[in-house]
Each structure stands twice: as C-alpha cells, then as structure tokens.
Amino acid sequence: MQNDIVSRYYDVLNEVKNGAPAEWNNVIALCEAVPKSIDIDKFWTHGRDKPCWSNIRVPVGERIASDLNRSKDFNSFNLIASDAWEIVMLARGPKWKSNPNFKVVGDSANKFLLSLSRGGLASYKWRLYAIRQYALSLGNEDGVLPMVRSVIERPHSLTSENIYTWSKRFAEKAGAGWGATTVNHLLTDLGLSVKPDLHLRRSAVRLGLLQSIPSNLPVEEIDKNSAKLDQMVVPAVINMALRVTPTASPTSTNAIREVDKVLMEWSRMGFLRAL
Incomplete structure (x- = not known):
C-alpha cells in the first residue's frame, strides 16, 4: 500500500x-x-512573513510580504520586539482585524507604515501586529522560545504524529494572527x-x-x-x-x-x- x-x-x-x-x-x-541547520534566527527569518500569507491569495500574499524588505529591522526579532515597533490591539472580537482596531505607538512602526502604499501591510495592520507578537514570543520563556529551543536541541522530537498538536500549541503562544496552518507554513520552509x-x-x-x-x-x-x-x-x-x-x-x-x-x-x- x-x-x-x-x-x-x-x-x-x-x-x-x-x-x-x-x-x-x-x-x-x-x-x-x-536550511541545513536550524537555530532561533532561522525560526525568525523563515517565520516573520508567514502572517502575510494567511487566508489570502498567493499574489496578494507576495505583495504584502514584499513590504518587509523596506526595513532592515525585520532582520532582527529583537528590534521588532522593541518599543520602537509597538502596536496595540484595542479590542478582541469578530472585527479584531480591522485597521481602526490597532494603535501604532512605536516610532519605527509608524514611520514604516506611513512609507507604504495601499494594498500591502498598510492595509492589513493586524498582520504586522501578528509579526510583532511572534517577535515578542520568540524571545520570551513564556512564549514560543522553549518550544523552539526544544526543536533545535532535539529535532527528531517533532514527529508526524505530534506535529499538528505541536503547531496548535505553538500558535497559541505565538499570539493573535497565528494558527496551526500558519505555523505549519513556517515549519514547511524549515523542512x-x-x-x-x-x-x-x-x-x-x-x-x-x-x-x-x-x-x-x-x-x-x-x-x-x-x-x-x-x-x-x-x-x-x-x-x-x-x-x-x-x-x-x-x-x-x-x-x-x-x-x-x-x-x-x-x-x-x-x-x-x-x-
């Protein structure tokens, strides 16, 4: 068979x-x-754009993700996790993804969004929020950091039987805008x-x-x-x-x-x- x-x-x-x-x-x-080997930076560089592709057609995802190239700060999850990139979600609920539901507090985040044209991340602030939530979680012992460390140290701990459950748990810790499919997209790029x-x-x-x-x-x-x-x-x-x-x-x-x-x-x- x-x-x-x-x-x-x-x-x-x-x-x-x-x-x-x-x-x-x-x-x-x-x-x-x-990548031939995996470390925490690989988890970031292969994962930072994944909210750009969530529930959207490939050409639109490509357009949104391309905006990340406009700031070198996206090369470092520590920079995106800093106060300069702070974005606040005002309320949860069915319409949480609407642009008015996000307050851009950080200077770098504000300048970045103002530099973008419509149709990219500027039209989907929730995706930028999700990227920053992931950056925060990646450096947090209460976030995804222990799970990432475990995979780096014991890559075979992820098996076909447990990977979907693992992805759901990772998504919960990564923050709003992350789901099992988005996490599996990240893991796909890591092989x-x-x-x-x-x-x-x-x-x-x-x-x-x-x-x-x-x-x-x-x-x-x-x-x-x-x-x-x-x-x-x-x-x-x-x-x-x-x-x-x-x-x-x-x-x-x-x-x-x-x-x-x-x-x-x-x-x-x-x-x-x-x-």
Whole structure:
C-alpha cells in the first residue's frame, strides 16, 4: 500500500515536472532554500512573513510580504520586539482585524507604515501586529522560545504524529494572527512539515493518502471539511514524504519540502484527479 502511494507520488512529480517546468524550477529553489541547520534566527527569518500569507491569495500574499524588505529591522526579532515597533490591539472580537482596531505607538512602526502604499501591510495592520507578537514570543520563556529551543536541541522530537498538536500549541503562544496552518507554513520552509492549504488537502485526498477518505470525494466536500481533514493530511503527507527520495534537491535531508510544493502545484495547475 505504502509503496503504491509513493509510486503514485512519483507519477505526480513527473506530471508537474514535465507539464509545468517553471513551477518545477520553483520546487527546486524552495528545496535548496531549506536550511541545513536550524537555530532561533532561522525560526525568525523563515517565520516573520508567514502572517502575510494567511487566508489570502498567493499574489496578494507576495505583495504584502514584499513590504518587509523596506526595513532592515525585520532582520532582527529583537528590534521588532522593541518599543520602537509597538502596536496595540484595542479590542478582541469578530472585527479584531480591522485597521481602526490597532494603535501604532512605536516610532519605527509608524514611520514604516506611513512609507507604504495601499494594498500591502498598510492595509492589513493586524498582520504586522501578528509579526510583532511572534517577535515578542520568540524571545520570551513564556512564549514560543522553549518550544523552539526544544526543536533545535532535539529535532527528531517533532514527529508526524505530534506535529499538528505541536503547531496548535505553538500558535497559541505565538499570539493573535497565528494558527496551526500558519505555523505549519513556517515549519514547511524549515523542512519539518507541510502546509495544509486548499491545494495540498485536495491532492492528499486524490492520491489516496487518507485511508478513511475516498480518493474521489467531491472537491466541495474536501473544502467543506478542511478543519477535520487537515489534522489527517499533515501526518499522512509527512509519512509519505519520509519514504520519498529527494529529486528536486538530491542533497536534501528529506523530501518533505519537495512533496509539499509538488502536491500543491499538482492541484493548483489543474492536474488534479483521483489516482
């Protein structure tokens, strides 16, 4: 059964490689960008932009994330955690993400936002707030710091069985604007997990990775049951990836980053079908 699934993955890989060569080049670039070793700065540099991509289309996420390049302060989580970048959320509730719900207190944060054009972070202050919350948490023993330290010291402590629960706990400590999917996005760039988005979810089902879910389940049903399926998708895809020999970057420690991107593109490029 497992060998059949891995064989089907290679069919998918070849379909993406031959049918979408530009996207295959992106797979190679992403795999080669996975760090060979992990430290606290890697957790920051690979995680600082992740709130920019939350619940939004890829082109818009790219536009928002590009604004981070306009300040060198984002190279340091200690600088973003400083008073110069203070942003206050005024109230919680259904409309907490609205721009008027945030008071920009720090001089650096205020100057940065004023320098931006509409459509980027200036239009989504909650995303900048989430980035700063992560910076604060990353340097706090009551925040994500102990969890990060644990992964750095014992990288194999993260397993396919516990990683989704770990991600939910990490999100709670990282602060508002963080969820399990956003954390898994961070871990994906570190080569440790996969991001359970719409496309990965659909591809996992069509590949037959979820034993209790039929591979021909209608897309509408897959999308409607995202919360239920994501907890199954993450460990299932990781387990398969650990059986795959890296192709995009043969020197990679594992194929997790490759598998995530290949399955995402297989769906996004319109190749999706039950295998």
